[in-house]
Amino acid sequence: MKIHPLITDSASLAALIERMTAASFVAVDTEFMRENSYWPELCLIQIATPEEAAAIDPKADGIDLQPLLDLLVDNEEVLKVFHAGGQDLEIVHNLTGKVPHPLFDTQIAAMALGLGEQVGYSNLIESMLGHQLDKGARFTDWSRRPLDKRQIDYAIADVTHLATVFPRMVEKLKRSRRGEWLDEEMERLADPSSFAFEPEDAWKRLKLPSRNPAVLGRLKALAAWRETEARGKNLPRGRIVKDDTLNELASHAPKSQDDLGKVRGLSAGWRNNDIGARLMAAVAAARPLGPDELPDREPRRPGLTKDAALVSDLLKLLLKIRAKEAGVAARLIARSDEIEALAAGVRDGLNILSGWRYDEFGHDALDLVEGRLAFGIENGKLKMTRALKENVDA
Template sequence: MTESLVQDPAALARSCEALRAQAWMALDTEFMRTRTYYARLCLVQVATPEQIACVDTITLPTIEPLLEMIYAPHTLKVVHAARQDLEVFADIRGAPPAPVFDTQIAASLCGYDDQIGYGALVESITGHKLPKLHTRADWETRPLPADQLHYAEDDVRYLRDVYRFLAQKLEALGRTDWLREECAALTDPGLYRNDPREAWRRLKQGQSLPPAAQTLLRELAMWRELTAQQHNLPRGWVVADTALVEAALVAPTAPEALGRIAGIGGPPARKWGEEILQVIQHGLELKPERLWEEPQRPDRRQQALYEQLQTRVRAVAAEIKISATLIAPRRELLKLIAGDSSGSLARGWRRALIGEELMQLCGNPAAATAT
């Protein structure tokens, strides 16, 4: 077995050649995002049954040969808690690689905790206890210390055994297709598009604002997202969330008033003040809209129905030994009660397992139509 830090094109070519014929690879990344909007990829760790390679994406002039292997549709990518890793690749190529086997999701379908960490899963399956020495390491520093490199290797070293164990257990339980369905959703390119027009949804503080201020906040959030993307800066380095909400509420139209808002006055006002005032002026000319729906408390009948559905879900979950919230979180049950059949309970393995029954209990006509 070869374990090495890949820092030159010839070594990268050899590693990629070894990956070419593999049906699956264990995959992890190390990246930094403290000073940028887009993550800076620092290291990519890959492992096959015979090889571990840590590809130095900072030193190499290009990692395109590796990306070709990672994006190969015939190769299954085994990743733990894959969302952030897939987002890094989606930023580079516009879409995440597929197909994927997420070991955190696989573990949850096998009865482990929904959000089980990699270290806990490795210890449970292999008996090996991983050290927690470099969880907040600086991965941009070169040369990489030997113990930090060993830590990075471990992120894929034991992932191979975890994958084999979980794949066999899923097959024995008849849930391989369940995981395939979950991971297909995880590799939907739409999950990784930060549409500036939808940036207001991140600002939960806006729910309490009046419609005119919500409309203005939408425009300010779109401006901030575009600015952060264009300058590759963290959103908070452009304008903090609290300052953005305050600006939407106060709606200043003059530099002096804008400068009095905490978090905008000073450097942000000097750098972005004119643009912010233009966005505010534009927002004030728009028709006010209520973007966030006012929360509706379930009435007595709906609450009784919710409790009935929840009791049934818990019974099924206990029977098959997985988490009830994995099958049907509260928001999905409330969707069914409201007559909304667009949620996860109306399709796939959840519908076959219990969704059909729950829709019938709700009197939902969609229960009679297969999706």
């Protein structure tokens, strides 16, 4: 594989991307910093095919990233391969409003190959290639320039190994006939709605202080205000106001801006500064949530009786057994909320009751819940037995 020098100009990048559009897939990775900003700061992009690889400096003066972005989000002929690519996809979405597609995430594929639920990149490479990665540059400040050779070599290695591992994983998936198991997971990862939300929905990501409609109305308004401030100033949300302070303001609304100086987590300057005034405007504009806006008491989770909770525990045990037998990660087969729903009596709309998940787990899970399957102990070992059908006289 040819490794190019760091690309810092538009012509070299355009020529690289033109060649890569003829490949069946590209391996992609990014380096970024986000400790001190709301938006992740893109610092380096690495890309590889089986023939060549390069690191691209997005901070280089005058470089035009458009050919690269077009390849990632508009070219449906080239598969984009990531490992644990959620944050990489978020960065691309921030730049384009789109998500790379079609895509393949090797961390998700590793679940179908029995390599673990959230296998790290280093462990994946060691497992698949027997190669230990140099971890010396993990904590690099990628925003600083110039980058030295060791940093660039470290970054490029991520995609050169990925381009080697990916075809091997595909072959294993073909032999195990599990490739189609991943389609749903990959499409969920590529859903743009995962990376975009309105400030008005920011409150839904917080731990709610109560179910009081007035308190939640203030929390909704304050969370939207904070989101707007954080985006506008490009600062982490917690640098504007921490979650605990936001909940306190929602639960005990300040009557005047002067009261902000008494709130734990806010400085005395909030009594008379502009940001304090905008906070008070958000409080004043808040309205109690209507009945249809109130969150469920336990979102997405059916109420479990004590007996149903025990059934849920048995289902989770069954899942562990079936996942071990199939050699896949349990989370790929079923999520906890679906198991609890099944235990609570839900039958409609559950992924585990259709397709390959039904064959691997759902059929037995349904039998367990409905009394056709039981656990037992024989010679000190756990075993499952099926209930005999009762003879019915004609």
